[in-house]
Amino acid sequence: MADARYLYTSSEGRICGPFWLSQMRDLWKSGRINMATEVCMEGTKRWEPVEYYPEIFETEARLPVFAKMRRAKSDPVRVTVWLIVLGLGLVVWLLQRWGAG
Numbered sequence: 001m002a003d004a005r006y007l008y009t010s011s012e013g014r015i016c017g018p019f020w021l022s023q024m025r026d027l028w029k030s031g032r033i034n035m036a037t038e039v040c041m042e043g044t045k046r047w048e049p050v051e052y053y054p055e056i057f058e059t060e061a062r063l064p065v066f067a068k069m070r071r072a073k074s075d076p077v078r079v080t081v082w083l084i085v086l087g088l089g090l091v092v093w094l095l096q097r098w099g100a101g
Contacts, residue, residue: 002021004041004042005017005018005020005041005043006019006021006024006039006041006042006056007039008018008027008037009037009038009047017042018042021055024039024053024056025056025057028057033056034050035049036049036050037040037068039053
């Protein structure tokens with residue numbers, strides 16, 4: 001998605017764009033867009049706040065896979081369940097290791 005373009009809604013509710021990533025970064029730096037600004041990738045219908053597009057406001061380049069993970073909405077219940085399952089798995093593994101020794 002190196003050539004992806006973005007749209008955003010102005011404070012008046014007008015759709016602006018499309019803009020290249022470098023242009024979106026300039027809009028961010030100038031203060032024309034902020035964390036509450038709704039943004040959409042060109043060709044999609046998913047509007048989300050700028051916070052879901054860290055490539056716009058982060059100065060360091062990140063690997064695309066990490067950027068996608070940061071944009072994903074977290075579900076606290078699912079995270080808690082996974083932590084419990086992983087913790088139980090670790091306990092079982094440790095008990096097996098100690099019992100086998």
